[in-house]
Amino acid sequence: MSxxxxxxQKRKDTLQEKGLKDHANKSMESVSDLRLTTxxxxxxxxxxxxxxKSDDLVVRRxxxxxxxxxxxxFLDGMVDRNIISDFIIRHMTNPxxxxxxxxxxxMDSTDGLRQVIRNILSGSAxxxxxxxxxxxxxxxxxxxxxxxxxxxxxxVVRGPRDGFCETLCVNSxxxxxxLKDPNLRVRHxxxxxxxxxxxxxxxxxxxxxxxxxxxxxxxxxxLNMDSVLESGYIEQMIQDxxxxxxxQIQNTERPxxxxxxxxxxxxxxxxxxxxxxxxxxxxxxxxxxxPEDYYERFYIATLIRFIRVISISIALxxxxxxxxxxxxxxxxxxxxxxxAMAAGRSTVPFPSxxxxxxxxxxxxxxxxxxxxxxxxxxxxxxxxxALVVGEAAVSAGLVSPVMVIxxxxxxxxSFASPSYSAAIAIRMLRFPVMLLAGMFGLYGIMxxxxxxxxxxxxxxxxxxxxxxxxxxxxxxxxxxxFIRAPHHLLNKRPTMFHVQDKIRMREEENKE
Amino acid sequence: MENQxxxxxxxxxxxxxxxxxxxxxxxxxxxxSTTDIHQMGWLGTITGGMIAAIAIAxxxxxxxxxxxxxxxxxxxxxxxxxxxxxxxxxxxLLFIFFQFINAGMAARGFGEVVVTSVLQDTPLxxxxxxxxxxxxxxxCHEVEVVARVNxxxxxxxxxxxxxxxxxxxxxxxxxxxxxFHIDSWKEVGKTSLHTFSVFTGYELLMFYFAFAMPGxxxxxxxxxxxxxxxxxxxxxxxxxxxxxxxxxxxxxIWPTLELVKTTQQSGWFLERLESAFLAIWVAxxxxxxxxxxxxxxxxxxxxxxxxxxxxxxxxxxxxxxxxYFALMPQxxxxxxxxxxxxxKFGYFPTIVIPILLALIQWIRVKLGSRRENSKKGGT
Numbered sequence: 001m002s003x004x005x006x007x008x009q010k011r012k013d014t015l016q017e018k019g020l021k022d023h024a025n026k027s028m029e030s031v032s033d034l035r036l037t038t039x040x041x042x043x044x045x046x047x048x049x050x051x052x053k054s055d056d057l058v059v060r061r062x063x064x065x066x067x068x069x070x071x072x073x074f075l076d077g078m079v080d081r082n083i084i085s086d087f088i089i090r091h092m093t094n095p096x097x098x099x100x101x102x103x104x105x106x107m108d109s110t111d112g113l114r115q116v117i118r119n120i121l122s123g124s125a126x127x128x129x130x131x132x133x134x135x136x137x138x139x140x141x142x143x144x145x146x147x148x149x150x151x152x153x154x155x156v157v158r159g160p161r162d163g164f165c166e167t168l169c170v171n172s173x174x175x176x177x178x179l180k181d182p183n184l185r186v187r188h189x190x191x192x193x194x195x196x197x198x199x200x201x202x203x204x205x206x207x208x209x210x211x212x213x214x215x216x217x218x219x220x221x222x223l224n225m226d227s228v229l230e231s232g233y234i235e236q237m238i239q240d241x242x243x244x245x246x247x248q249i250q251n252t253e254r255p256x257x258x259x260x261x262x263x264x265x266x267x268x269x270x271x272x273x274x275x276x277x278x279x280x281x282x283x284x285x286x287x288x289x290x291p292e293d294y295y296e297r298f299y300i301a302t303l304i305r306f307i308r309v310i311s312i313s314i315a316l317x318x319x320x321x322x323x324x325x326x327x328x329x330x331x332x333x334x335x336x337x338x339x340a341m342a343a344g345r346s347t348v349p350f351p352s353x354x355x356x357x358x359x360x361x362x363x364x365x366x367x368x369x370x371x372x373x374x375x376x377x378x379x380x381x382x383x384x385x386a387l388v389v390g391e392a393a394v395s396a397g398l399v400s401p402v403m404v405i406x407x408x409x410x411x412x413x414s415f416a417s418p419s420y421s422a423a424i425a426i427r428m429l430r431f432p433v434m435l436l437a438g439m440f441g442l443y444g445i446m447x448x449x450x451x452x453x454x455x456x457x458x459x460x461x462x463x464x465x466x467x468x469x470x471x472x473x474x475x476x477x478x479x480x481x482f483i484r485a486p487h488h489l490l491n492k493r494p495t496m497f498h499v500q501d502k503i504r505m506r507e508e509e510n511k512e
Numbered sequence: 513m514e515n516q517x518x519x520x521x522x523x524x525x526x527x528x529x530x531x532x533x534x535x536x537x538x539x540x541x542x543x544x545s546t547t548d549i550h551q552m553g554w555l556g557t558i559t560g561g562m563i564a565a566i567a568i569a570x571x572x573x574x575x576x577x578x579x580x581x582x583x584x585x586x587x588x589x590x591x592x593x594x595x596x597x598x599x600x601x602x603x604x605l606l607f608i609f610f611q612f613i614n615a616g617m618a619a620r621g622f623g624e625v626v627v628t629s630v631l632q633d634t635p636l637x638x639x640x641x642x643x644x645x646x647x648x649x650x651x652c653h654e655v656e657v658v659a660r661v662n663x664x665x666x667x668x669x670x671x672x673x674x675x676x677x678x679x680x681x682x683x684x685x686x687x688x689x690x691x692f693h694i695d696s697w698k699e700v701g702k703t704s705l706h707t708f709s710v711f712t713g714y715e716l717l718m719f720y721f722a723f724a725m726p727g728x729x730x731x732x733x734x735x736x737x738x739x740x741x742x743x744x745x746x747x748x749x750x751x752x753x754x755x756x757x758x759x760x761x762x763x764x765i766w767p768t769l770e771l772v773k774t775t776q777q778s779g780w781f782l783e784r785l786e787s788a789f790l791a792i793w794v795a796x797x798x799x800x801x802x803x804x805x806x807x808x809x810x811x812x813x814x815x816x817x818x819x820x821x822x823x824x825x826x827x828x829x830x831x832x833x834x835x836y837f838a839l840m841p842q843x844x845x846x847x848x849x850x851x852x853x854x855x856k857f858g859y860f861p862t863i864v865i866p867i868l869l870a871l872i873q874w875i876r877v878k879l880g881s882r883r884e885n886s887k888k889g890g891t
Contacts, residue, residue, distance in 0.1 A: 328631065331784050331787070332782045332783055332784050332785075332788065334782075334783050440631065440638075441791075442630075442787055442788065442791035443639070443794060444642075446794040446795065447794070450646055450661075450665070450794070453664055454650050454653065457657045457660035457661050458653045458657040470663075471660040471663040472663070473524075
């Protein structure tokens, strides 16, 4: 019975794979699916017609050693010319050679025009020989690529320094290099009618929940867009709730983070042309967890997590708390502080809400401008903007000194989150809280928090509730939520992602 | 309806129970429980809780008898097919109406506290409208979201509720609790019927038990939830009596709020805590009103066998009468007399009906098993 079941499963899998492959071909619909002919000249004119006689299309004609006419077609700049000259042309024209096909390491042959066009566009050199309707597709891709560098947005003190780059195969190799598991599965898909972007969906078979993997694959498959220029396109199209301010798929530049998440039974998505990979499903812990937490000793890792949680709350709430306290509940502030604050505010002509909005807006402008500024003058402008304008605004009586401190702490707090795109949500939500605090004081802040909490509870990322393991309460997940338990206690995988192999390490062998 | 998703865990049920019961009542309970039996008022919370315990036990029994069904669906089954369908209409209506007025009164009570103690310049209407908008937003979601929101907010409810009595014990005069003596047991009974009103909200379990995941322990959820609530009320009343004495308590509108005011901690970061307490307490009031209103709207949805769209629209429509109802009492004195009337009306849906239903069902099961036994004997 189980034999039969396995055979059935296998058949289903192959059918599914076939379906996915068919889909990849389907998006080249504008090219008519003709067969190639046996004449080289006819084939060349067919290809040239389909590509509109683009001037970067290179056609190199030569004769193979048997005297037949042959031609290589490729796009200029997308191929490694050395491979073509050494292993195709020189090899095929060498009279001593005994082989009839080129000596490239990755080769395929086809007689379909559509596939030929697709391969030329993605950097292959297509070799055609007179008298054969089969074209050789040689993988000669080789354009200038950025080398593996340290990630810009997620730097760590301790941990690997390599980050993803723009080339898909390098990125997937960075993951394979860390995870030599034979069960690591990579599914290739092509999205974007015009951009024909390659996408790798990676997961570990036997860990990832099969329905979840299927759901992710089918959502990507169903995408019908003409371009994918960055993984953000995929992220925003396949997430569960498109109107939510919270990212429901995590993005990262770090291969070690992807590997760690694959090992928790999640799914990684790599997109060609961008150093940002995606991890699904994502839960609330993405806001303050960093791979570094697992590399350092657990005391400091736990402490740092607490600091991140505090700084995120500061980034969200501090300006509105200032508004609420100074406008509605001054009795709560210690009396000496309230006198000092009143003295500082005595020259300020605006209510505290306007004051706070004005300063927060100023700091957002400064932040956005400093991203755009050319490298060397960035810090200079930062100093001018933050120090000079802040100091001058206080002495001009536009804002109170306390407000400057609050804005500074808020801004720094928002950058303590290891995930930039998660912190964006927090930075954005700061403004509605400030408005509500200006209207209702602490009651308004609480109103807003409850509404956000309802929204967060209703969010799901590929079937996993966003607030897990806080709610629904998952005790096995709590060990790695705010505290990072020592590794020997994390011997089981968190169950909230429905992992199939729950054991991470056998305890007996790791006893001290 | 059987095809509803059943995914509320035991802990979520417990938190729904606690957060529904602890609401506006905790602000007044030190006063209401000491009116008749004076320094022994803390006894009222326990005896009131015992009454609730009987009702909760019968609701748990019903929930176990009809897993996956709400009261809307099982009331007809309890009474039998034909009679039950006819009888169930007034009972369901009664339930829905009770949830309506309970939610309205809770909202009004909360608005009254906020307007008089913290936001003096804000109109009551603004507080009510914002509160109802929050509740409406909750009603746009499925039941599992309600369960998760309760689960997430339960620390905001439990921590202040236990912290404030404990902190105010610093100002306690323990002689206020003496003597341990009861004048008349009749007064105790009267008080426990009064204080029982602060436990209302548990009848929602007749609704929320239907969504418990298979294998969830309903009895444990009911027991722990009630236990925590009784403990919270008990501590609050003891703190109230020991700090103020029962005579002074009668002159305080919201004794628990006064308790917060007495626990000033100079040298801490915050000087006075009542605004913070009220802000955190919003969570507790919101869960009370939200759970009640949600159960009411969802019952309507089940009753008319409609989908989520009906739920959203009816939630929006019914907010309007709820808003007017909440504004009906002209002042705080009238509000308290309304609450008293509501308590008396509430005995029927919260005690009588659950116990009656459980009894009938119990007899039914007994008769049924006897009939089965006789059948077995026959063959």
